[in-house]
Amino acid sequence: MNQSSPASLGATLAEEELVARLRWFIRHRWVAAVAVPMVAVVASAWLHVDLPLAAICATAFSIVAYNLLFCRLVKVVEGRRGAAGLSAAKLLANAQISSDLAALTVLIHFSGGVENPFAFFFIFHIIIASILLSPRATFAQAGLATFLFCSTCVLEEGGIIRHYSLWPFLPAGHHQRLAFLSGNLLVVTATLFISAYFATSITRRLRQREEQVVRLSEDLRLAYDRLSASEHAKALYMRKVSHELRAPLAAIRSTLTVILEGFLGPLAPKHAEMLGRADRRAGELLSLIEDILVLTRSREAPLERDKVRLSPAEVLDSVIALLRPRADAKGLTLETHLPAESLPLLGEPESIRELFTNLIANAIKYTPKGGKASVSASADSNFLRVSVSDTGIGINAEDLANIFDEFYRAENARQFDAAGTGLGLSIVKAIVQAHGGQITVASEPGQGTTFEVLLPLAASAGGAD
Amino acid sequence: MSEPKKILVVDDDPDIVESLRVVLESRSYQVLSASNAEEAQEQVRKERPDLIILDIMMPRGTEGFHFVWNLRNDASSGCQDVPILVLSAIHDTTSLRFYPDQSDGTYSPGEFLPVQDFLDKPVEPKELLRRVENLLRE
Numbered sequence: 001m002n003q004s005s006p007a008s009l010g011a012t013l014a015e016e017e018l019v020a021r022l023r024w025f026i027r028h029r030w031v032a033a034v035a036v037p038m039v040a041v042v043a044s045a046w047l048h049v050d051l052p053l054a055a056i057c058a059t060a061f062s063i064v065a066y067n068l069l070f071c072r073l074v075k076v077v078e079g080r081r082g083a084a085g086l087s088a089a090k091l092l093a094n095a096q097i098s099s100d101l102a103a104l105t106v107l108i109h110f111s112g113g114v115e116n117p118f119a120f121f122f123i124f125h126i127i128i129a130s131i132l133l134s135p136r137a138t139f140a141q142a143g144l145a146t147f148l149f150c151s152t153c154v155l156e157e158g159g160i161i162r163h164y165s166l167w168p169f170l171p172a173g174h175h176q177r178l179a180f181l182s183g184n185l186l187v188v189t190a191t192l193f194i195s196a197y198f199a200t201s202i203t204r205r206l207r208q209r210e211e212q213v214v215r216l217s218e219d220l221r222l223a224y225d226r227l228s229a230s231e232h233a234k235a236l237y238m239r240k241v242s243h244e245l246r247a248p249l250a251a252i253r254s255t256l257t258v259i260l261e262g263f264l265g266p267l268a269p270k271h272a273e274m275l276g277r278a279d280r281r282a283g284e285l286l287s288l289i290e291d292i293l294v295l296t297r298s299r300e301a302p303l304e305r306d307k308v309r310l311s312p313a314e315v316l317d318s319v320i321a322l323l324r325p326r327a328d329a330k331g332l333t334l335e336t337h338l339p340a341e342s343l344p345l346l347g348e349p350e351s352i353r354e355l356f357t358n359l360i361a362n363a364i365k366y367t368p369k370g371g372k373a374s375v376s377a378s379a380d381s382n383f384l385r386v387s388v389s390d391t392g393i394g395i396n397a398e399d400l401a402n403i404f405d406e407f408y409r410a411e412n413a414r415q416f417d418a419a420g421t422g423l424g425l426s427i428v429k430a431i432v433q434a435h436g437g438q439i440t441v442a443s444e445p446g447q448g449t450t451f452e453v454l455l456p457l458a459a460s461a462g463g464a465d
Numbered sequence: 466m467s468e469p470k471k472i473l474v475v476d477d478d479p480d481i482v483e484s485l486r487v488v489l490e491s492r493s494y495q496v497l498s499a500s501n502a503e504e505a506q507e508q509v510r511k512e513r514p515d516l517i518i519l520d521i522m523m524p525r526g527t528e529g530f531h532f533v534w535n536l537r538n539d540a541s542s543g544c545q546d547v548p549i550l551v552l553s554a555i556h557d558t559t560s561l562r563f564y565p566d567q568s569d570g571t572y573s574p575g576e577f578l579p580v581q582d583f584l585d586k587p588v589e590p591k592e593l594l595r596r597v598e599n600l601l602r603e
Contacts, residue, residue, distance in 0.1 A: 246586075251480035253587035258484045261590050263491050286587070 015086040021132055022074050022089065025096060026067055033063040036107060043111075047169045055110045063103050070096055093132040097125050097141050105148040112166035114153040114184050115174050122149065122188070123195050130199035142196040146189045157181055235296050242293040249289065253282050284419070291423035294354060295406070298430035302348035309344035309458060310352060312377055312384050319356045320375060327364050327373060334364070335374035342379035346458040347435050355431040358424045359388045359451050365417055366449070367392035384457050389450035395443040403441065404429045412445070428453075469495045470601050473514035475505040475532070476552070481586070485518065488590040489597070502532040509536065509544050516600055519580075521553040529553075530578065537579050548600040549580040552588065 040056045043049055070092065077088045101122065108116050122145045129138040156163040157176050165172045174180050256279040258264065260272060267275070316338055327334040345352065356375075363373040371391040378385050395403060399410035407422040414420075428451075432439045437455040474485050477500045486496045497512055499505035508514070517536075521529035529551070537545060581603075582596050 247478060250586035250588075251478055251484070254481055254484040257587065257590055258487050263487050263590060 015081075015089050018086070018089040018093065018132060019074060019078050022070075022077075022093060022096065025093075025128065025132075026070050026074065029063065029067045029070075029096075029100070033060050033067065036060040036063070040111065047166075049166050049169050052110050052164060056107060059103060059106050059110065066099050066103075090133065090137075093129075094137060094141075097129050097132075098144060100125050101141065101145045101148055105145075105152055108149070109152050109156070109161070110164055112170070113156045113163055113175050114181055115166050115170050119149060119184075119188050120191065122192055126192055126196045127199045130196065130203050135200035135204065138196050138200050139193070142192045145192055149188060150185050153181060153185060232300075235300055238296040239293060242289050242296070245289050246286065246293075249282055249286050253279060253286065256282065284421075288421045288423070291421045291427065295423055295427045295430060298351055298354070298427050298434060301434045302351065306348045307346050308349050309346055310349055312342055312345050312379065312386070313338045313340065315345070315349075315352055316356055316375060316377060316386070319353055319360060323357065323360050323364060326361070330364065330367075331369045332364060332367055333372040335372065335376075337374070337376035339377055339379055342377075342384065343381065343457040345384055345455055347455070351431045351434070355428055355453070356386070356388075358428045359453070362424060363388050363390035363392065363449070363451075365420075366390065366413060371448075379457060382457060384455045385452065386455075387450055387452040389448060391448040394445035394447055394449055395441070396445050400441065400443065404439075469493050470516065471495045471497060471512055471514040472597065473497045473499065473505065473508055473512065473517045475499045475502070475517060475529070476520035477501060478520070481520070481552075481588070484588060484590075485593070488588070488593060492594060492597075494597070502528045502535075505532055506535070506542075509542055509547070513544055514547060516597065517547055517549045518597075519549055519551050520586075521551055533578055533580060548582075548603065550582045550584060550596060550600060551578070551580050552584050552586060 037053070037057045037060050040051050040053055044051045044053065073092055077085060077092055079085075080088055104118075104121060104125070108119055111118070125145065126138065126142050129141040133141070152161070153175065155161045163175050165175075256275055259267070260275050260279060316336070320334065320336055324334055360373070360375060363375075367373055367390040373388070373390040373392075375386065375388050377387075393412050393416050395410055396412065399408075402408045403410065404425050406426045409420055409422040429439055432453055432455070435455055437453060439454070440452045441449065442452075443449040472489055472494050474482050474489075474496060476482050476485075476498070479500070482498045482500075486498070489496050497508055497514060499508050505517070505519075509517070519529050519532065533549060536542065536547070536549075539545065581600055584593060584596060
């Protein structure tokens with residue numbers, strides 16, 4: 001039971017919030033303490049009422065005094081944690097409201113008692129009580145206000161304490177007219193209790209809503225955690241499976257190659273052909289597994305420790321250098337327009353290389369002999385924009401929406417070149433997304449295709465190493 | 466006639482070992498084999514090979530890593546500087562950074578494996594022979 005359950009967490013939160021509101025309450029009391037003497041002075045001058053200004057100022061002064069005390073006490077309460085802190089904060093809230101009710105009663109007594117319309121200011125404290133305190137405490141404060149106000153008025157009526165008349169603002173003697181007195185007390189009392197009722201029922205509703213939101217966001221967080229854990233487990237599993245599949249395939253291919261390359265003596269042409277078929281199929285399977293492995297890895301956002309500052313131009317240069325022989329072999333022109341300098345790209349080097357390798361290799365692969373492929377890059381202060389275009393076979397409109405799907409290969413691509421796993425563009429998209437970028441494609445069948453990649457660049461200042 | 470060069474093949478996959486043996490013996494290298502790091506260490510002490518061809522992913526996880534670091538840190542074997550060619554099904558050298566996650570103090574994470582060359586599985590016989598010749602010439 002000593003564990004910090006969500007309930008006790010809620011209590012601590014409520015305490016922090018309560019303390020914040022107590023401070024807000026204290027700040028506003030300074031305003032009241034200053035306003036009271038000012039209003040009294042203005043009222044006596046303007047309405048020609050003879051108010052006991054010294055007594056009113058003394059009361060304002062005592063408000064300042066107890067507000068200073070509350071200032072200290074709030075700091076003490078803040079130091080306490082848990083349930084003790086919460087009940088101390090509630091006690092302090094109660095004390096503040098009760099003190100204010102008493103001060104307001106004294107002020108009203110010095111300025112006409114039952115005749116003073118400021119009696120309705122009690123409502124403010126009831127509303128504040130409903131926000132800070134439980135409904136029961138709010139009604140108790142409403143009861144206290146009623147008691148203080150009514151007893152003061154009754155004592156004034158009976159002549160036991162002095163009545164300060166508001167003459168000439170009001171005709172004298174009102175405070176002893178029974179109908180006025182009882183009517184006024186009744187209305188003030190009813191107003192206080194009705195406002196307590198409304199304010200508490202509204203705040204209760206709001207609190208319930210708030211608790212619901214807290215519960216929901218907690219549920220949401222748990223669900224999210226579960227989801228990412230299962231995603232991670234899935235990726236780990238895929239990686240294991242791929243490695244397990246690779247090992248026997250690698251052995252098969254090694255064995256076949258050794259025979260095919262004549263290390264065991266010359267082969268009859270038919271033997272060589274059949275073994276060659278087996279070797280090609282094993283090769284297909286191997287590249288499929290490799291692509292699945294890369295795709296799985298690409299889907300996970302790169303770990304911070306694996307992120308490196310990369311120069312876009314250098315990465316593209318090295319990728320293009322590796323692929324240029326393929327373009328040359330097909331008699332393709334491979335044009336490049338790279339920025340000499342730009343901000344670094346923050347990413348996982350192997351993935352970034354994989355991304356551009358796939359795009360540029362595709363451009364070369366799907367462009368007929370004599371065509372052209374071009375890579376151009378530009379950078380502003382936020383983004384690197386790389387576009388890879390070709391004069392190749394293009395992508396039909398109905399295929400465009402699907403080309404990033406796993407294992408999807410457009411019919412014309414399949415016919416143009418049988419080899420391919422249909423995972424290359426899925427890998428490209430996964431890498432772009434894992435690095436917070438975007439990719440778009442535009443194509444004209446028979447004319448060519450342009451892929452455009454947008455990747456966020458690292459901020460220029462400050463190093464994240 | 467000069468003594469044939471000795472090559473130690475360390476791999477837990479007997480089929481890979483066999484393929485390598487056929488390829489290497491075709492060039493008259495003497496081929497020794499070991500299926501785990503322990504066996505390999507024994508062979509190194511006994512036979513003092515001129516070159517080691519090592520598979521990095523052996524049964525006990527990253528056994529190959531430890532083997533390399535042990536060999537390089539052990540002056541008593543007399544084979545501290547024997548060239549190593551890493552053969553692996555790990556797609557590329559950077560995705561798995563060639564250091565195990567748990568650091569046991571003999572090396573610091575991030576330090577690259579002190580080996581001379583890498584080759585991907587499946588084995589391309591001609592490429593393998595070219596690399597082997599290069600390493601043995603040095």
